[in-house]
Amino acid sequence: MTVIIGLETHVQLPTKSKIFCGCKNIVTFEKEPEPNTVTCETCIGLPGAKPQVNSQVIEFGTRIALALECKINNTFSFSRKTYFYPDMGKNFQITQHTIPLGSHGKLLVDGKLIRITRVHVEEDPARLVHIGGVGGSHVLVDYNRSGTPLVEIVTEPDMTSPEQARAYLATLTQVLQYLGVYDPSTKAVLKSDANISLKGGARVEIKNITGEKEVFEALRFEMMRQKNLSKQGKRTIQETRLWNPELSVTQELRTKETEEDYGYIPEGDLTPITLEQRIILKEKQQLPxxxxxxxxxxxxxxxxxxxxxxxxxxxxxxxxxxxxxxxxxxxxxxxxxxxxxxxxxxxxxxxxxxxxxxxxxxxxxxxxxxxxxxxxxxxxxxxxxxxxxxxxxxxxxxxxxxxxxxGTDLDKVIKTVIKNNPKAARDVTNGVAKALNFLIGMVMKETKGTVDANTVRKALEKALR
Amino acid sequence: MPQTLVQLRTELKKGNRSSFYAKLSKELDQLNRKYHVLLERTEPSHTGSGPLAGIPVSVKDCLCVKDVPSAAGSEILKGYIPPFDATAVTKVKNAGGVIIGKTAQDEFGFGSFSVNTNIVPKNPHDPTRSCGGSSGGAAALTAALSVPHLALAESTGGSIACPASFCGVVGMTPTYGLVSRYGLIDYANSLDKIGVITKSVADAELGLSVIRGYDPRDQTSLDKKIPPVPKRIVLGVPKEYFETVDSAVAAAVWDTIKKLEAAGIPYKKVSLTATKYALAAYYIIATAEASTNLAKYCGMRYGQAAPLEQREMNEYFSAVRSTYFSSEAKRRIMLGTFARMAGFRDKYFLQAQKVRTLVIQDFKKVFKNVSVLVTPTMPVIAPTFAEIEQMSPVQHYAMDVLTVGPNLAGLPHLSVPCGTVKNMPVGIQIIGDHLTEATVFSLGKCV
Structure with missing residues (x-):
């Protein structure tokens, strides 16, 4: 049974400031700042505040798109993706919908071309802190993360096994590292959502997967789940599932009927961006x-x-x-x-x-x-x-x-070893090869490996000749 | 008595600002009791210098003034105190202007009569009539005050021109992007424009010169120069802009056009064929954008809240929004959300965007042959509150039929008083091509 897999990967970019305001980007911080101390009217979403695009985010995004051999779109724009959730200051996310920064790219993974559908930039929402765990007493919101730049890299459904998805993610991560836009030793988060279906079956989206190992495990679990359903004569339904890394299972999140309609419209506060060809060319030449x-x-x-x-x-x-x-x-x-x-x-x-x-x-x-x-x-x-x-x-x-x-007197050690192992010494003289190896080992032991084995061999042969 | 802002500024330079403001404060008390024009009063600091030195300036409630409650006339944001000034407000303060308070308006700018709000301002010419909307408080205050004053106002589909026309004052809506929208509590981002309402055209010109200019905090703001007034001005009179107009109002506007002709400014009859689609397109785009702008009001960070009662978050958000949004806001949120939903977006939202392009092309074509367009501002004189109560929402929306065109196209338009019908003011609307504010003002001074 053929498996079809596509990945959407989000990476926090290490720009100096946030994507739509002048606040510092906490991804670059060594220490976690106090909650809600790296915020302003724009990233909290106060009435009257407006976004301004950080040009470094566009620069990083362009670099990534070019490295993935994407076409940089002549004019790209931003959209509002509307849904109500407490981590979003405005209850809409500014993202790229109609025309992304880059599209139609590709990445070679273990000899196979994985097509890249699109590369776009968007804002990260705030961080929710569940007091008493998920489902606990209450939730606190930390807006320090709100407005952290994200790049999203979406593939075509070109992968045919969990192993391949893992390899894709490893290759992508490496490319991002070489581009200087991702450093796994920092707090920057790299997360993926995966789409997986069996040929002819319904598509399931798995959310919230961090890292290569998890991508593999989540997809392997989901593949087995779908195959088992099929064996039992049941059909996979189109739904969104959540990866639970603690239990190593995917869990039902929502089905198609309750799927959100994001009601995308253009972001009227941001004008479409046109990158000059010479800037794209320069960025291309500067690719490492x-x-x-x-x-x-x-x-x-x-x-x-x-x-x-x-x-x-x-x-x-x-x-x-x-x-x-x-x-x-x-x-x-x-x-x-x-x-x-x-x-x-x-x-x-x-x-x-x-x-x-x-x-x-x-x-x-x-x-x-x-x-x-x-x-x-x-x-x-x-x-x-x-x-x-x-x-x-x-x-x-x-x-x-x-x-x-x-520092070691090799001759002295050899003399001692020969004296203490007379039988072995005799055997060597009589041409028993195993005995020489035994003596070499004894000398090595005495000299704690400070002398090269070949040197010991030559010295022993000389002494016993 | 000073007639213009410049005269008032000169007088205040010689005289005592404190006594002027003490007197003004009493007058404002009195006017507010009669016409309900101001929602908030501020303790004026009047020691600044600059082109607006000592000039009283009111600010429409939807513009953020630091440390002053700013709620865009809404209940859901009531008591919200912004921690920053809108760019236009900063510019007024830096020019020596004195902020005297926040003016009444339709909730979030949703309306043409300033009745979609708790505090309804009244028309100083006849308090049984509406002062128009949504910048109703701004126009009514300007008309009622005994001294010149600058009102900062905002227009999305006609909210400056309409109340200016109904109250017999001057309302200037500039080219989209000429004035920074930073600090404006949004209605519809691609349409919102900050402008001014004053007693005279010269005052509007001075006011706009202070608040305009590129602002890096608003990416849609323009960094462009305004060309000088051409030597020869030809008026265009679009026939579609008279079709739904009350005959007495149309006659007053035609009288003015004939007077201008007699003074050596000829006119041509022109046609704007996309006009009939503009109103529908406007309401789809404006409500779609508004429905996203209003999403942030959910009782979490500012404005009104509801008891928590262990509710799931969606239930909590719904409780706050159901309680504190007016029925007009709810109507526009639902219309706008519908128009941008998957499956309907192509048919409504995207179709409306195409119409918007047609409307712009229509205007651009006409401006090849004429310098400016002249039309009535409103199809009627200010209606009475009793008449308004009888109107359906669609009849309400139809009030904007003459103003949505220039607003959709982002064109500068000026409403200037041009006579009366039944003792109520009538306004003539002068529409210019993008960035032709100088030409529009110069013609406005001839009316």
């Missing part, structure tokens, strides 16, 4: 190299294996480090160490590269020490751990933690 292009280039120019290239791209900061390091040292070596030990250590410490003291120069110096065998691979890895966890310079850390092999 996107993950898909980098992926190809890493394999072609740096001869990096596909898996490694993927791992490097997943974090834009690591990709930058890789490209810079490749100018000074073998790119395959750089790729292995950045995508491997460095990435692992960063994840383990829950840190981002920019939060450490690591520079291109210091990282390259670690690799050079390793390359010239002044550091064993274990010591090089230890050094990276100290660089991430403690900070500071490689030379200092090498001394502090005695990471070079030079």
């Amino acid at each position: 190299e996107l993950p898909a292009q980098k992926y190809k280039r890493y394999q072609r120019d740096y001869k990096v294996a596909p898996k490694l290239a993927e791992a490097l791209l997943a974090d834009p900061q690591l990709a930058v480090l890789f490209e810079a390091a490749s100018k000074k040292i073998d790119s395959k070596l750089a790729a292995t160490w950045i995508a491997g030990p460095l990435k692992k250590t960063l994840n383990w410490n829950n840190r981002r590269l920019e939060q450490t003291d690591i520079t291109v120069a210091s990282f390259v110096s670690v690799l050079k020490l390793f390359n010239s065998r002044k550091l064993t691979d274990r010591n090089a890895e230890m050094l990276i751990r100290y660089l991430v966890a403690e900070g500071g310079q490689p030379e200092t850390l090498i001394k502090k933690h005695q990471l070079t092999g030079s």
Whole structure:
């Protein structure tokens, strides 16, 4: 049974100010501000207040639309979407309905083209705080979030499995990161609504899904639910369901009969916007190299294996480090160490590269020490751990933690090991290969890995010859 | 006695402003008892300087004045005190104008007689008659005051011209966008225009020169220059604008046109064929926009509230809205919501937008041949309250038939008194092309 999936993804944009007023955008705050302290007459929706479009929102929106290969519409406009809800100051949301900023785009996901229907910008409503949980005693409204710029990216129903939807979202998130309009380490929220149906069946919309894992889980649950209905000879009804991440199920929200009619009309307070071709062209030229292009280039120019290239791209900061390091040292070596030990250590410490003291120069110096065998691979890895966890310079850390092999008297250790294991030593002389490996292991244990295994092997062979 | 704002300003410069305002305050008390023109009075601060130094200025209730209750004549917003000034009010204050109070109006501008509200202003020429609407209080106060005064008013479909005509004063509605709408409690955003009501054309010109100008806080405000008055002015008289008009009113307007002709300003008969669709289109667009603007009044943040009584939020919103909106507001919300619903939007709202384009094209074509258009402002003289009670909502709406055209097209139009019928004033409406305010004023001075 074929599954048909489309996604609508909302992302809070990190502009300096809100979309329709001069208030600061709380997405860029490090600390959550006191409720209702970042507000004005416009974002509360006081009578007489009027919106003004923040040009940075249009700039970010255009960048996203261009990166998704959309057509930027000659003139785009804003509309009012009316519905009554306590989180909306005006009881209508200013969004783009008739003519969005961009349309007819596409995104390549694991070799498959997902068509992008539209990209538009709109305002986020206020935040509701349910006292005593949902259904509790009462609800408080915090308007700090009201007017936060959102971009909405809508796909055609081009995905055919929950896995594909997850991959699409991962790719999209990466593109947004490279464009500098989304940073998963900040408070910016990325949320999706999904449309899913079995071929020939009714379409179900699932609201309120955060993150790639949840998209996958919500869609897998909903796919199974619809398939089970079909097996029982029942039909899926057209409805809107809510994803409940705590229970990992979708729950009924409203059916088609009670579906809201938003009564869209043009927003009379905002004039349609026409972007000059030269501005669009400039924005296009300034687009950074996107993950898909980098992926190809890493394999072609740096001869990096596909898996490694993927791992490097997943974090834009690591990709930058890789490209810079490749100018000074073998790119395959750089790729292995950045995508491997460095990435692992960063994840383990829950840190981002920019939060450490690591520079291109210091990282390259670690690799050079390793390359010239002044550091064993274990010591090089230890050094990276100290660089991430403690900070500071490689030379200092090498001394502090005695990471070079030079501090150990290898000959002395070997003599002791041979003396303590006479049988094994004899076996080696008699040509038993396993015995040599055993002795190497013993020496490595004694030297706590500060000496490279090859060096130990050669030294042992020499001593027992 | 000073006849114009400039004369009053000169006199106040020499004399004592405090004693003038003490006297004015008594006169306002008296007028308010008789005609119910002011909803709020303010303690005037009259020490400013500038082109309006010391001049008394009233503000229609729908314009926000900081720290002064501003409710757009409605019950649901009663007691709402804005924390900021409308741009037009700021400009008046900066020019030395003295805000004396808020004038009565139809709730949110919904009406042509100022009867759709709790405090109904009366016509100073005959208190059994309406002063028109929706800027009724502004026109009645201007007519009744013994001294010149500037009234800030607002028009969506004729709310400045109508009361000016009924009260025998001058009402200027400028080109859409010429005056910033920031701080205006919206009726219909694509139609709302802030203008002025005064005793003379010269005063209206001075008033408009103060409040106009580009404002970054209103994206629809214009950053354009007004061209000078052309050497030769030709009037256009659109035949459709006389068809539904009371014959005595039409005769008074024709007398004025003939007088202007005798003074060397010729006229041409013209036709505006889209006129017959304009009224219907206007009411669809205006109510559709209004129904979204009024959504915010739900008893949550400001204005009237209802007891919570553990109600679900939709029930609570409905309780507040059912209690405090008048039946006219409810009618317009329902009409407007219907016109923009899926399935009806194409047939009504979008169709009305097409008609609006036709109306604009109609005017643009005519303005290739004539400088300005002259028409009656209202089809009748001010009706009595008894007559109004007999009217159906559709008859009410039909009062705007001569003013909705220029309002839909966003054209500047000026109503100037041009005679009387049954001792009641009649107004002539001068309609200009976009941004031809200078030409419109110059002709207004000839009437």
